[in-house]
Structure formats: C-alpha cells, structure tokens
Amino acid sequence: MKQKLVTFIQSELLNDQQSITAEEDLLISGLIDSIGVMRLVGFIEKNLETTIPPKDVTLENFGNVNTIVSYLDSEIATI
Amino acid sequence: MSQQPITNLPRFDDLATRSNLTNSQLLVWLGQRLNPDSPLYNMAMRFDIDGALDVKAFREAISGVIKDSDTMRSVLEVTDQVPQQRIVSSIYDYFEFIDLSGFSDADQRCDDEIERRTGRIIDLSKVNFDCALIKLGTSHYVWFFNQHHCFTDIASIELIFRQVSNRYLVHISSESSASTSDAAVLPQFESYRTAEKFKHPDNPAPIEDSSTNPSTPIELYHNKSGSRDTRAYRVQTQLGEVLTRQLYALARRPEFSTLSLDLSVFNLVATAFFAYLHRISDDEELAIGCPVHNRGNINLKNTIGLFIEVFPLHVSVDPEDTFVTLHDKVSAATFQHLKSASAANSEVDAVRGYNVIFNYITAQFADFGPYPCRTDWLHNNHIDPQHDLRLQLFDLCGDGDLRLCFDVKRETLDEMRGNDALFHFVNVLKSLLSDPGQHISTVKLTGDTEGQKLLHRFWSYSQSTVESEHALYSESVVNRFRHQVKHRPDAPAVIDQDRSISYSELDHLSNMLAYRILNQVDAPKLIGVCAARSIELLVALISVHKAGAAFIPLDPANPDTRLQQICTNAGIKLLLCHSDQNHRLADICSTVINIDHTEHGFASQQLDVLPEISPEDDAYVIFTSGSTGEPKGVVIQQGALGDYVHWAARTYCNVKGQVAEPPASRQGCDFPLYSSIGFDLTLTSIFVPLSIGGCIRIYPDDRSAMDLSIIKVVQDDTVDVIKLTPAHLSLLTGMNLTTSRVHTLILGGEDFTTSLAQQAQRIFGSGIRVFNEYGPTEAVVGCMLHQYVPGEDNDVSVPIGHPAEGVNIYLLDSASNPVPEGVTGEIHIGGRRLASGYLRQPGMTSDRFIPDPFLPDRKMYRTGDLARVNRNRQLVYLGRKDSQLKIRGVRIEIAEISRAVKSHPLISDCHIGILQDTDRDTFQTPHYCASCGLASNYPGVSFDDAGLCNHCQDFNSYRNLAAGYFRSLPELQSHLVELSKPKRGRYDCMMLLSGGKDSTYALYQICAMDLNVFAMTLDNGYISEGAKANIRRSVADLGIDHEFVTTDFMNEIFSDSLNRHSSVCYGCFKTIYTLAINHAHKLDIPVIVTGLSRGQMFETRLTRQVFEQSEFDPESIDREVIEARKVYHRIPDKVTECLDMSLFASDDIFNEIQFVDFYRYCDVSMGAMYAFLEQHAPWTRPEDTGRSTNCLINDTGIFVHKQKMGYHNYALPYSWDVRLGHKQRTAALEELNDQIDANRVHEILQEISYDDGDLLQGRGHNKMVAYYTGNALVSTEVLKSYLRSRLPEAMVPSYFVFVDSFPLTVNGKVDHNALPDPRNERPKLDQVMIPATTENEKMLTRIWCDALRINQVGIHDNFFDLGGDSIVAIQIVVRAGQKGISLRPNQLFLHQTIQQLALAVGSKDSTDEQQQSADQTPFSLLNHDEDTLKNLSSLLDP
Secondary structure (H helix, E strand, O other), X not given: OHHHHHHHHHHHHOOOOOOOOOOOOOOOOOOOOHHHHHXXXXXXXXXXXXXXXXXXXXXXXXXXXXXXXXXXXXXXXXX | OOOOOOOOOOOHHHHHHHOOOOHHXXXXXXXXXXXXXXXXXXXXXXXXXXXXXXXXXXXXXXXXXXXXXXXXHEEEXXXXXXXXXXXXXXXXXOEEEEEOOOOOOHHHHHHHHHHHHHOOOOOOOOOOEEEEXXXXXXXXXXXXXXXXXXXXXXXXXXXXHHHHHXXXXXXXXXXXXXXXXXXXXXXXXXXXXXXXXXOOOOOOXXXXXXXXXXXXXXXXXXXXXXXXXXXXXXXXXEOOHHHHHHHXXXXXXXXXXXXXXXXXXXXXXXXXXXXXXXXXXXXXXXXXXXXXXXXXOHHHHOOOOOOOEEEEEEEEOOOOOEHHHHHHXXXXXXXXXXXXXOOOOOOHHHHHOOOEEEEEEOOOOOOEOOEOEEEEEEOOOEOOOOOOEEEEEEOOOOOOXXXXXXXXXXXOOOHHHHHHHHHHHHHHHHHHHHOOOOEHHHOOOOOHHHHHHHHHHOEOOOHHHHHOOHHHHHOOHXXXXXXXXXXXXXXXXXXXXXXXXEHHHHHHHHHHHHHHHHOOOOOOOEEEEEOOOOHHHHHHHHHHHHOOOEEEEEOOOOOHHHHHHHHHHHOOOEEEEOHHHHHHHOOOOOEEEEOOOOOOOOXXXXXXXXXXXXXXXXXXEEEEEOXXXXXXXXXXXXXXXXXXXXXXXXXXXXXXXXXXOOXXXXXXXXXXXXXXXXXXXXXXXXXXXXXXXXXXXXXXXXXXXXXXXXXXXXXXXXXXXXXXXXXXXXXXXXXXXXXXXXXXXXXXXXXXXXXXXXXXXXXXXXXXXXXXXXXOHHHOOOOEEEEXXXXXXXXXXOOOEEEOOOEEEEEEOOOOOEOOOOOOEEEEEEEOXXXXXXXXXXHHHHXXXXXXXXXXXXXXXXXXXXXXXXXXXXXXXXXEHHHOOEEOOEEOOHHHHHHHHHOOOOEEEEEEEEEOOOOOOOOXXXXXXXXXXXXXXXXXXXXXXXXXXXXXXXXXXXXXXXXXXXXXXXXXXXXXXXXXXXXXXXXXXXXXXXXXXXXHHHHHHHHOOOOOEEEEEEOOOOEOHHHHHHHHHHHHHHOOEEEEEOOOOHHHHHHHHHHHHOXXXXXXXXXXXXXXXXXXXXXXXXXXXXXXXXXXXXHHOOOHHHHHOOOOOHHHHHHHHHHHHHHHHHOOXXXXXXXXXXXXXXXHHHHXXXXXXXXXXXXXXXXXXXXXXXXXXXXXXXXXXXXXXXXXXXHHHHHHHHHHHOOOXXXXXXXXXXXXXXXXXXXXXXXXXXXXXXXXXXXXXXXXXXXOHHXXXXXXXXXXXXXXXXXXXXXXXXXXXXXXXXXXXXXXXXXXXXOOOOOEOOOOOEOHHHOOOHHHOOOOOXXXXXXXXXXXXXXXXXXXXXXXXXXXXXXXXXXXXXXXXXXXXXXXXXXXHHOOOOOOHHHHHHOOOHHHHHHHHHOHHHHHHHHHHHHHOOOHHHHOOHHHHHHHHOOOXX
C-alpha cells in the first residue's frame, strides 16, 4: 500500500515532477493541498473498496504516507 | 444586448473532440461566443503601487513573463466554428504606459481609463490580455492588468503578479544582466493542456447522485430570470476584522475544523450561504456550483493558465436544521465531491447547470517588488447569463478582513434589492458566527431599518390616526340600516321572486321579531338562525341584532350532524327557524321561534324600547372548519362588522358617506343573495346593500344544484355587484354578459388566478371591476384587497394587494421577524378589525390571537396563510402553511401548474388536487392488536375498547365451530391411502417441500405413514443454500425421491406478480402449483400434499362469514376450493403465459389430482415442531436468510408490498399464527417490523427487471392530479409531454382526469372530496375507450367499474388488462347476481370484454345454459361479502 500511495502521489498529484519519501510532510510542506489530500482519500477508498469517514481525514492521519498507512492499518480492516 | 443568439454552433462534445482547448477553456470560449459584445470574462485587476517605479524595469519584467509563459503568448484561431489555441513566438501592443501625473484630476482620469479598459472586449485572435501602467504621481503607479478568463484564473493572476514582481526585483538589483535565472522556470500550460486532452478519467462521474442534479434553478427571492442578458453588478462589503477573526476562530473549533483552515472556512460560509438560499427560495434541495482551483500539485500551482473547475455542491436543507446540523451536511457534501474531483473531471453540466455560485478565493497578493501594493479585483459589470448570483469571498491583500461580494444579474434583482440581499446574507453569516446552534428558520434576515420599512408598507392602522374616527367606522350595521330606513322608507330592501319588501317594512318586521326575542325569559345573547335564503331570514338576522344579540347562521343545506354539532358547541338555547327546519334541531335548542310568517302575528306586540348596540357587543358567530375537523366558532363584534361594511360599501359601491340621498333606492348597489349563510363571504351581500340603501335579490336554495344559482343571477341581470368565489366565476365561462348591469365582481374565499380574472373580463367586458378580496373569517370577511389590472397583473395569481383601512398586515418568519421582499412569510393581521376570539375556546384563541409586537396592547391574528411581496410591492397569496406541497423538496406552485395545464388548447379549466397517501400511510406508527398483534394499518381492521382487533373478536365467536373443519393424523393416513387406490404409478403422493420447518415436519410425518412419497421443491432462484442443504439432507435421511424443479421464466413471473399483486409469493406459488400438477400428472401421482398452515386456512377459507351460514359444512368449503382452483389456474398472467397450461384446459385434471393440506390433519406447536426436527431430522435453521423464510426474494416482496399497499403482506397471516398459538406476539411483531435493506431490494428488483423507479421515487411523496374540463379527453401521455416542456418534472401531475364540471361545496369552493380518485383511473391501454351502448353493456360496465374500482371501462377493454383477477371476477359475479344477471366466474375468462360478455349473457341460450350450470354447481360464496370473496380467491395463496 505504501508504494501505491507514493506512486499515486508522485504521478497523479505531482505529475511525476518530484519524488517523495514516506516520511515527507505532504500538507504542511505545501507539497499537496487539502484538495490533493481529498483526491488521495478518493484513491484509497477506491483501491481498498472502503469508506473513510470525514472525521478521520485529519492532519494526524494524513500528514505523510507513513501516517496514512498506519491509520489504514489500525482503522481499516481490509488492509 | 443587441446581438442575435448564435444558434448554429457545434455541439459541445463535438467541439471538445475537434478543438485543442481544455473543456474549461471551451466553456469560457463558448460563453464568450454566445455573448460576443459582453466583457463578461474579463478578469481585470488594479494594483496600486506606492513607490517610484522604474517603468523600464517593469516593462522588462512583464516581457520576461510573456517570453517564458506559453499561455501569455497564446491566441485563438477559429476555423469552422472550432477554436484552436496557438502559441505565437512574440506578441505586440500588449503594454501601454499612460502618464497622468500632470493632471490635477489624475485620479478621476485613471478611474475612467480603467473602467473603459475593464469593459473592453479582448480580441483573442491577437492577444489574450490588456496591460497598462498608469502614472499618477512620482510614487504612485497603477498597474492595470486584464486577462481573458479563457487563459487565466485568479491563481494564475496571482502567479503573474508574483512573477512580474520578482523579475522586477531582479531587474532593479542586477543591472548587469537581464537574464532572470531564478524566475525563468515557468512550467508551460501546453503540457497540462495536452495531458488533459488525452486523459480518460477513470471515474468520469464525480457527482454521487446524478438524478438529484437539479434542473430547477434556485429562485432568488422568487424571481425567475431565464434571460440571456449578461448585465450585472457587484455589491460588496467587508466582513470586518472582528467578524473575520470570529470566523477563523470558529473554523478552528474541533466540530468545524477540517484538514485545512481554508476548507473549514469554506464549509462554514457555504453553510450560511445554503441557509440563506433556503430562506429566500423556500427550496430544500439546493445545488450550487463552487469553483476549485484544481492545481493539485506544485507544478500546476506554478503554471499560468486556466485551471479552475466548478464542482457542484448539493445539499438537502431541512427547515428544522440548525447551523450545526446543516454544517454537517455541507461538509459531508464537500468531502464527497472533493474526493472525486480531479483534473478533466469537470462536468460541463456542473458549470452550466447552476445559477448560483460560491467562490472562495484564497489567493493573496503581497507587495510589488520593494513597494507596498493594494490589489483590487474589478468587476466587469457582466455575468454568465446562466448565473443569477455569485458569492465571492476573498482577502486579496491579506489584511485579515474578508470581503464579501454579491455579483448579481441585473435582471434578477435590481441594485437596491441586491444590496439588501447581500445584507441579508451577512445577517445570516453573523447569526452563524454568534450562535451556531441557532435554527436557520429563525434567523432574522432584515435589519431593523429594513424591517420597519417593510412593515410600514403594509400598515394602514396606527393608534393615533384612527381612534378619532372610531365612532364612524364602528357604527353598527343596524344603525346604518335605520339610517337608510329614515331616508328611503319605501325603497325596496329585499326582493324574493314575486315578493318584495321595503326598508320600512323590513324595519318594522324585524322590530316585531326583536320584541318577541326580548320577551323570552332570559333572552339569550346568542341566537341560532336556521332558514333558507328568504325575506324571513333577513328579518331574523336584523331582529337578532336589534334584540342586542349575536346570530349564529345555520345553513339548512348542511347535514344534520354538522348543524347539531354547531348548536351543541355554541350552547344555542334559542333558535329562529323556518318550520321545516324545526325537527332538525328542536332536541338541542330549548326554545324555537317559528319565522315562517313574519307578516302576521306580532303587530299588536308591546313596543318596548330596543337596546342600544355597542361596538363591543357580539354581532355573529360563524363556524369554520378547523384543520382538526372540529368546527370552531369565530366571534365577531358589532364594531368590527360595522367597520368592514363601511369599508366595503365605500370600496365596492363608491358610497362615500351617509349623506341624505333621494328617497329612491340607491343606484348601483343591488346585490344578489345566493350563497350559503353559513359562509362569511355571504355577509357582504346582506349588510353592504342594507347599510347604503341598495336592494338584495334573493335566490333561494336550489337543493339539487346550488352551484347553478350564480348562473341564474347573471341571467336575471337585476344586480350590480356580485360577491363570489373563483369556482362560481368559472361556472360562467363562455357566457357573454357584456351588456350586464353588473359593474363589480368581488372574488373571495379561494386563490384567484389571473387567467380567471382574464376570463371575467371576457365574460363581462373590459369595463367590469374585478376585486380580489382576501381575509379569514377571523378578520371579518375581508381585510386585504387588490383590484385586478389587466395587462399589469401577469403573475399566476391575482395579488391580494394591500390592507384595508384599519388593517395592518405583517409578513413574518417563524421567529416573528419581518421577512424581506420576495421571501415567503406567514400573514399576521393586526389593526382594529379582528374577531374577539373563538367561542368557548380560550386556548385556541390565545394560540391564534397573539400580542401584536408592533402595536402595544393590541392583538394580531396568526392566519396560517403564506404570502410574499411581489415586484410591484403587493402581497401574493401562496396557500396554507399547513398544506404546503413540496415534491422532492421543491415547493410546488399549484396555480402555476394549473395555468400550464389550461394553456393546452383542448383544455378549458383545470383544478389541481393532491393525493395524500394518508389512507395508506406507511409512515405513521401503527398500533397493534393487544392479542394477535395485527397492525392498525391493515385494511379494514378495527379495535374494541380492550384493544382487541375485529379478527380476534370474530374468531372468539366461531373458534369452537371451526374445530369441526379439522381432522386427525390417523384420518389423514386413511384418507391418503384411500386416495391412492387403485395404485396408478410408483408414488402414492407428492409432497411440496419448501425446506422450511413446516413442510419438513409434514414430510417426516407422511413418510411415517408407510406411503411412497415423492417430494418436489421449486427452485425459484432465490432459495437459500442453507435451505437447499436441509432439503438434500432430509430426503436422503428419509430415502425418498426428490426433485428440484424450476423454470427459466421465474424472474418474469416475479416481476409480473409484483405488478399485479405487489407480492412475489403469488406468482411463485402459482408456479409451484402449476409445475406440481404437471409433474404429478406425468408421474401419475394422485395426491399433492401441501404445507399450508392453519393460520392460512383461517385467513382464507374459514372466515367469519362461513360460520354465519345456517349450517357449517366443511364439504362445501372443499367444493369451493376446487372451484377456486379452476379459476385460479385459468387467470391469464405470466405463469399461464410461460408454463405449459395444456392440462388445465379441461376440468378433468382437478378430479385426477387431489390436494391435501397436511395441517388440516395435524395440530402441532412450533416448539414441538422444532423439538421433533432437532431429534429426528438432519434439519438446521438456515442462517443465510431473513428470519423464518427460506427465500431470499421474500424481503423484496415485503418491501414492495409495504411501499405500494402501505401494510405488511404477512400482517394477517402472522396474526393468525399468533391467534392459533403457533407464534409469539412479540416475535411476530419484531419480525414484521424488521428493517429491510432498500439497496438489496433495489438490486434484486433490477435482477428480475422490475421497474422500481416509481416505487422508490414515490415514497412518501404526495402525488398531484390534474382534473380538467374541456372539449375532449386528452391522453395522459400527450399531456405529460406537453407539460414537461413547460414545467419542471416535479411539477408535472401524476394523473390527469377529464371531468364534465367541477363539483362545488356548499360554500361554493371546489369540492375536493367529490372529485374522483385517479388512482382508480382506467389504465392506459392500446385499446381506444369505446363506451357502452346497449343496456346490458351499460349495466355490465357499471358493475365492472365498481368491482375494478376504476372510473371508465370501454366495451373492448380486456378484463385482465384492466387489472382483473379472480377476486374481481367473483365480485363481478356477485354484483351481477344482485342486478339479476346470472354469471359464472368462468364466463369472465371465456368472454373477456364487456361486449363479448354482454352478448353471452344476452343470448337466451347462453343464459339458460349458464343458469343451469350455476344451479348444478352452487357457488354458495356468492352471498358473502367482498372480504370473503377476496379470501376465497387467495385461498391458494400461502
């Protein structure tokens, strides 16, 4: 999943112009914005056939790829 | 705008393929192409730079940006109507330097220049922007930059600004080189554009529910725009630093915070905006467009070009919402949309489909180079023609003070109202900020100043102006009458056909009667008057007043119960009545004075002095139907009545004062008295003429056709003023009365449409004065008035205009705040002309007559009527608050629909009815029988005081008798053995095995009887795997032969069964029986054993009626069951169409194969059954189905049945299980109230190809029916498509019914209850409707209509096409029998049309033959009522 997320962010959100690491701050650094995060949520939902409740879409959970993965691990059983 | 619209443009998708522009660009280009002279896409900015700018460096900086950005060098070339973007290597004439510093009026000149340039059309074939630097002083420059939206958006402009600023810094700091190394890396739009062009979005439908994508634009303040004019204006205000800080603070609170502050702010402001839009439109389903910058990554953020896309935000607002609950919906919707938003996903419809836009701009412009800079976004004074309103929210300078702009299309709201509108929105936003828990319906939209202004417009009463003249206004009607008696004693006061009495005679007679009243012991203050319209009636009414009492008019045309109810409620002791009414109320009223012969009898009475009448004395009490159904008496005082009469006389008869006039009758003041005296509208026609010297012409009650007396009135042509209802007026349609005496029509009582007002002008000629008088009984007949102005009043309804003298009208929201113009509010009536309250109803009185918040110490009446102020600042009536019709959240304007229907050339009049599903209301919580748990929503159920249902009560009476129907297991064994002799094939009997506990238990019992059993199961495609496993295990355990049978047509049968019976079981069981009989025949099995439960037997066969027969004969029931089987298998439906029915052609099969119901012979409790199965059988409870079923489609059948019929199809069967002790009441109720997964239902319905659109859409919605009169019946399809081109889909009625005329109530309003229920309409058939001609045909038609519950049957219509089935067939047989026509059910299947059937019964032979066969097989159930018959035909149903 981690790799999938990195790939999606790089190719879809960053247009292959930039590579990122799993630790890299996404939102705070301004790398992607809240709409980008929303698209990321859409991407995850589609891939995992799950629904992420709006209240879970927080900086803590979606700050970087690592936090996203650990959020998904703990909250979404299907991973 | 002068240009012609361009019509021959290619379609959008065609353009999209042929052009190299992105979709967003194309949309902008197209919008410009359609409005070539409008600068609507100019994005003009003004940057005020405070510093001694180096013009050369500035110029260099700009050139650099142009050089490095492909967008800046892009032009459009249009070939074959298709635009192509081309990048040129260099552009010219893009920059102008204007030095105004020498002018004293430099600022003004600058503003003018900027305004000129902002409105200038940019020629995209040359350059896509305009750039100027204006020098105003040595250290004040204005940079004007205006770029076409096709190539830019606000983020792009921010980027250009930053680029120019950075490059400028580089230029002024390093003189050496013009190269701009750090700023040169500008990504090119070209790469994005190409990528976007060839991108195939993998999720092309970001809108989660396209069906709710509303085509209905939001009507701002109920103004439609619809025009293509682009002229617009911007009104703006600063939110202020304090409120901006509050907003940010709120956005950071946990309950409102999201991923980013911007998004949280967006959600909060959008919440306020939705609340505002709801308040000013009344719409509950709101959709707006919201631009997103769509620059998802750093690369795009740094690209100059157009990226924004509009995403739709759709929110369902509930009037009960608080800001908090609405915010939850808004943020959920935003979340949903943003998740799926991605580049190239912009919906063309999304951009164009919304007339309201909310644009939150987060771009900020810093200083320019080293200098402070102020940024302003200039409005181009135009707007996309499809947009009525754009809310823009931004803080371009980053001051921490948000600016709110309303860009408003000029045609929608003028600038003054636009200003108010922005103010209203700001008020909503402020309310949100100060109290997020507030209900949105209570937010005050108007400020105090505007509220006062609005109030004053509808005030004609204030304490000071009026009290001085009070005496004149409040003079009693009797005194006004006496005044006329004095001046014209001999003038005719009342004419009743050949009888006529003068003013002095009327005065005398009423004096006499008044004395008689006063001579009663304890003469009451409240006197009932019950008399037909007559001279005596008028004498009586006046005499009551003269006696110092109030009258209660009792129209003899009302039913006894209503009159008695009124008399009892009012405690009437004394009644004045015609002797023919005496018997009706004598029991209730202790004293009755006969008024038949007023001329005689009391001439010699002692002439006492009659009492003085005070304005505070009660004058009359009129009973109106309350919404509760209980009539309530409205008490009106003398002063208020006098006040109304005075105003009405001046208004309608131009009688200014009470000056002495010649002793003749006053001209032009004659009224007809033709309407019910129980209706306060009629009082105008009595007291206005008598108070000014006019004459009343009486039209007596015409009991049979009261409606038509209005026609007689106009034909006689003896009156000048007519007070009437719109329904009365429409009866005159088509008449030519242009030479009539009538000069004034006063319409009241119902909504008065403009088209009817136009009719009035046609009927009476253009000279007629037509008044629309509004007023509830509580405000004395009429309190608002509008005189219809042809050509000016063009809305659907004639306005109700302005308040009468002495009346104040307040239009208030639910928190009693005045509502702004165009916003719906409830009419509150204040002033001096109000009822004193409801008779003997202090609670209701204080509820409706509440303290007037605007006039201290006065009351105002809360009408429950809704209205709003129209463009001409008149009030428009919108209907009752409690009967507002909303369909899918959109408020429906009945009058508008009615007008659209009437515009059809073949239709002359129309009345819209609302079918409320109250009789089949699934939403009310039912109550349940205390014993069996049968729900109160089951048809025909009633309960006794102990809460026992009628079925339980009945059952208790025949429980013992019924025992005679049942047998024992040994009897079953011998019966089966007997039936299987002589042995025909391998098997003795066939068991229908569903796999459930009942049939499995039965199978085990039968196998124990030493019979050779064959078991059969229908696999209908939805049998659970658990059940199948049970079946396999059981038959293996028993060692018997078993077969799963099926048919390929199961889904079609299910779908058909749902259509016909709202049940899947009906078709399934018919399939089982049909296949079983075929199979048994093939295998030569003589007996089929069913697992029909005892409850089902009681439900269908052993009904109360059976036991009411003189003798209970089980065998006759058996015979009837066999007869019913014959009918059942021959009813044509999908089963008979798809399965082999050849065996059923002859009755022989019913002798060859017998049915035996196992549980007729066995009584076993559920517990014992489970225990047995547990011990003896390898049977386990299936876990993959709903509770007690093996069938996965069962829930679907239940869901459909509940939706369509309003009750559970297992309600009665389960009640029988409970009644017989086979099921626990609580368990049954729990199971019946299980929630069914609607999504799963939808899936299954799709699997079986059942169209559930109507079902899911129709849930909980009222349906509209259009009743119409006209030249001819128009087909529903034609009408629907006609209306669809004129009305939003939600406003197209579901039903259309052609009627000869509209039935009227006794009060002259259209009688909704007397209109036919269109759910009973003849279905749409290919067959043309040919009416019956012969007597037989006519009689049969009536019987069919009655039994089929439809209003029309053509003689060639097929019985089954009309929805006929065995139930109906038997009902028809019964009804025909009652009319002396002998029929058998089979005849209906042989002769399936009225014509054929009439011929069959008409031919003597046939009748004889039928008579004979009817005698041979007595159909004893023919004497039963419908329920039994229904049960009979379902007696094969499980």
